[in-house]
Amino acid sequence: MGAPAIVVASTHHGEVLAETFARYEREYDVRLVHDEVSAKQTAHDLLSTGHQVALFVIDSDHDQDKLYGLIAGTRKVVPTARRLIVSHISRFRADNAAFRHAVAAGKVDALLLMPQGPRDEEFHGAVGELLNEWNATVATPVVENVRIITPENDALTRQLLDYCSRVGLPAGVHHPDSEVGREVMARCPDDVGRWPVVSSLAGWCGHCPDVRSLANQLYGRPDEIDVDEVVDLVVVGAGPAGLAASVYASSEGLSTVCLEAEAIGGQAGTSSMIRNYLGFPRGISGMRLAQRARGQALRFGTRFFTGWPATGISACEDGGHHVVHTDGGDVHTRSVLVATGVDYRRLGVEAIEQMVGRGVFYGAAMAAARELAGDHIVIVGGGNSAGQAAIHAARFASSVTILVRRPDLTATMSSYLIDEIEWNPRITVRGCTRVVDGGPDDVGHLAWLEVEDVDSGARERIEARGLFLLLGAAPECGWLPEAVLRDERGFVLTGRDIPPDRWIGDVPPEELATTVPGIFCGGDIRSGSMKRVASATGEGASVVSAVHAWLG
Structure with missing residues (x-):
């Protein structure tokens, strides 16, 4: 070529x-x-x-x-x-x-x-x-930062590719009998027969059992931090809110550690093109935005650790600071920003869940869209993330169908995305429709879906090789202590949304403060947030003044 x-x-x-x-x-x-x-x-x-x-x-x-x-x-x-x-x-x-x-x-x-x-x-x-x-x-990488060696392009391989795509690492998949495969396996003789094997330019080569293992090898473990050191701020979650907080906190001299369970950028990192973000008139992908923000934060001194989700927060024995727990080690800190964002709700159809990774994906899964070139793809969801995923998928798929329970997209999606979807001849929107069943082909890959009209109950079977589920917000805060108050849907309450009986004195907490002093919350996980990249970034930046006041 x-x-x-x-x-x-x-x-x-x-x-x-x-x-x-x-x-x-x-x-x-x-x-x-x-x-x-x-x-x-x-x-x-x-x-x-x-x-x-x-x-x-x-x-x-x-x-x-x-x-x-x-x-x-x-x-x-x-x-x-x-x-x-x-x-x-x-x-x-x-x-x-x-x-x-x-x-x-x-x-x-x-x-x-x-x-x-x-x-x-x-x-x-x-x-x-x-x-x-x-x-x-689109392009095939000229230089592969990560090489995945496997005889079968299975669900784990696709997850590794998607992770690499989200963090901006060019990656390629090679068969063990290929020239590249033999070259890599010659350096990893102990891992023959355990797939996939992953090799990175950073020097690591070995069997990779999950995405977290790859993230750990690339970015390190929290227990590398000196346990005797108490940092000023731990940011839990490296989405837009967490990245903004990391930049502003570290630029103002606060010692800052950022913990991310998956890929830096969070869900925003899966957006193929954000066109309404201030300062980028031609748009910017979520991955590029996250890369730039991470680079800024690193320049000011933030330390990042990915692949280790926070499992809890407790008070230090002397009561002077907090301890953020992960399976890879604890981090001692004077203040915490919870910015873990939200996850996509599950569809709840057993037949569909069994094909996750084999044509069925939660989230945009940008790398997977390239593999479905020429096929029909279905997107379920009516938010901006679903719209961006559909536009990206339409560059590869023969046709894309967006399914929403509402009559149309106007109540949940930005106008500029609706206009772009309406113009694109490859994208169709079906309102008042939901997925109720699906089935595989002979090799276990998604082949068809059964959809239902939510008003009439009429059902129809359609051909589909890809299903991307972007079903709305499910807060990721089950790991927080019970003392951090949440609303009836599980989102964290902050500021004036906290009931007066939980205030300290007659004054409500700071706007982004929770019911536990020294623990703050920003971004999509916060009750009442706008669920937009720009608003999350603003909250992450503005929380730093509250952190300064708390530390003072």
Whole structure:
């Protein structure tokens, strides 16, 4: 397979754009064409010879109808490619108004002003972001940070791939008899016959029985912390709230430890593209956002440990601080932020539960969507996470169906996502519908689902090779002591939501404080939270002032 291609279509500014994209010719196959027919034919030719198309660059100098035909045509030919419209300065203001809806609806990924001279790094920064996202979600990794050796692509292998995808580690799966497989197994002779075997660039090589083992090898164990050290803040959960708290606390000089049960980024890390987050006009994936936040926190001194969920909090024997317990060791701390977020509720259909990891997935499972290219995928859920999962899956699947119990998505999903879903010809929304049964093919992989109209009770069997369940919030706080008060649904009460009889004196606790002094709560697990990335980030940042006041 040759280098991935960038196809540039321009009628009047081909020379300028050819010069602009010359810097990419070392690593991409840049093709310049002059009309919509040539662009689509070039894409067909590239695909037929085994090439991938990473990016279409479309000059707005085309006739309006032909331009929209070209946008739609390139998406039909190569749905995984990113699409960029460039506009000459003489028409940029008009184009910005004309194509604003197309960008908002996801018909194109970006509209940029055509460079007016050399070294337009603002332009190239945007192009780099588009290529970066394509490489992270579509391209086969050139360098594999993690190699998984197994004779069978089973449920555990898919879980390991999904974890690597969520934390931004390029990974590949290889058969033991392949060249890469033999090379890795030569370094792991003691693990022959126990699958999968995992090798990482960090130097670890061995049998990997679960995702936690991989996380431990990559990021270490909490018992590596000196037990005599009492840190200022332990953040439990590395989603948006926990990451924001880690950045702000450590930047202000607080010794900070962040514990994450799974992947840094939490559920937000599975979002393929967040388009309404402040400061990212072209959107950013949850994985990239989490990576950047983790890098910031590390720079200021936060220590991260993943793969060890908190199992409890207790008071130190002398009563001077808290102890956060994990199966890998205890961490002594003066204050705690609980930011463990929520998990997806279970569907409760036994036949479906038996196929989890074999076509059935809780959460977005971005890596799994790539394996279902050309199949029909069903998404169950009406929140933003479900919408983002559907849009990502539509880049690979032949068709995607969103099932919701409500009549439509308007009550639970952001408008920009609804617009993008309505425009996408591969996505269908079925309201007032739920999954009641399902079954496998001959090898145990999901093959069909039975769905039911919640009003009439009528049932229908549909073909489906993938089922992604994003069913809403179930709080992850059973490990907290009973003294931390929760509401009737299990979410943690904070601030003025705490009943007056639990206040200390006549003043309510701080806005993010719980009923236990020194323990705070932020993000989705908090009762009354907005369940949005931006609001969780704000809570994580704002809790630091309360921590300072408590420590003072």
